Amino acid sequence: MGYTKYCQGYSEYTIINKLTSHLEHKPGAAVEVDWSGPSMAYVDTSTGEIVTVYLFVGTLPYSQYSYVEPCRDMKMDSFIRAHIHMYEFFGGVATRLVCDNLKTGVVSHPKEGEVVLTVDYEAMGSHYQTAIMPASIRKPKQKASVEGTVGKIATAIIARLRNEAFYSFEDLKAAVAKKLYGFNHESFQKREGSRYDSYLDEKPFLHPLPSVPYEIATWVYGRKVNIDYHVVFEYNRYSCPYQYARKSVDLKVTDSTVEIYSGSARIATHNRFPSGRRNQYSTHPEDMPDKFKFSPWDDIRIKNWARSIGDYTAQAIDRIFEGVPIKEQGYTPALAVLRLSNKYSEARLEAACEFAITSGIKKPRYHHLNSILASNQDKIYVERKKADAKEHSQMGYLRGSSYYGGDNDDQ
Incomplete structure (x- = not known):
């Protein structure tokens, strides 16, 4: 084959093998x-x-x-x-x-x-x-x-x-x-x-977007749970169920959450603390043992405790809160009064509050009620109250002479 024929054939070959199509x-x-x-x-x-x-x-x-x-x-x-x-x-x-x-x-x-x-x-x-x-x-x-x-x-x-x-x-x-x-x-x-x-x-x-965008996750493996049932990540502490204390867990960390895994089971999820925060605690109440669980004191909890003792105790606590400009100032004096029920009894505290209020003390405080209870004035008050009620019940109903007739009342 001559050179000219070869070049012509090769040119045709390259054209055929470089064809394009519209997609x-x-x-x-x-x-x-x-x-x-x-x-x-x-x-x-x-x-x-x-x-x-x-x-x-x-x-x-x-x-x-x-x-x-x-x-x-x-x-x-x-x-x-x-x-x-x-x-x-x-x-x-x-x-x-x-x-x-x-x-x-x-x-x-x-x-x-x-x-x-x-x-x-x-x-x-x-x-x-x-x-x-x-x-x-x-x-x-x-x-x-x-x-x-x-x-x-x-x-x-x-x-x-x-x-x-x-x-x-x-x-x-x-x-x-x-x-x-x-x-x-x-x-x-x-x-x-x-x-x-x-x-x-x-x-x-297009297919609809998922309800939640994808979050990039970083895994941290073999992190030890401390004795306080918290895991440390970036100097902050996140709780998991107390049964996992001293065990190893894995962390799945995203921009917004910290998830704690034991094997393939997720045992806790927390909102991640912002970068720069240190020594912060994120604790779920359900992760704590029962002996560590408690509710913070506030006016609602204090008043509910007072109402469970009795109406006069509730009145005494209400008057304490009414006498302070902000409710937080009433927490300590109200709790001091209610803790008298632990030292004496709920029944005696209720009687002491009743005695104080009916005696004209407008705002009974701890020193009033403690003095009444220490001197047993509440017991004396209760006994006198029972005696008055018994005497009233023995007198019966008195009828006048007109009921029995006689003299000018004969019919």
């Missing part, structure tokens, strides 16, 4: 994600350092509606948080999630066998009920939509902001969001409408 994407079927190659930066005003910012990009292939988020790094936490914010931006979840083979998401992608995802990335996919399907290695055409978007935002966002200086991460993030809005609402060149218009047609096909 018809189904609405809500997939979302593609990737990191932008070009980056941005802002100036840290405290140090003067220029900080590099990376752009996370997500695209719905059907509508080409896109999400862009600046991130300080490309680590696991930033990667997953960007996914969470992307789903919130889209207002729904696609059936498939197509990503690159980044170490933050994919452990291994063999030619044969199953793809192995990182634990956190797989947990996020399970939470949003989406199938994570990494593209084949060195085959970016399997996520052509997001690859195209990465190229477009280099012009629509990065290039248009290249002459602006940013002095905080928040300012840069706000500027990117503003340019992203224009990018999504700009009209297509070769089709009608905009990315946003197509997104409105696609949105009904």
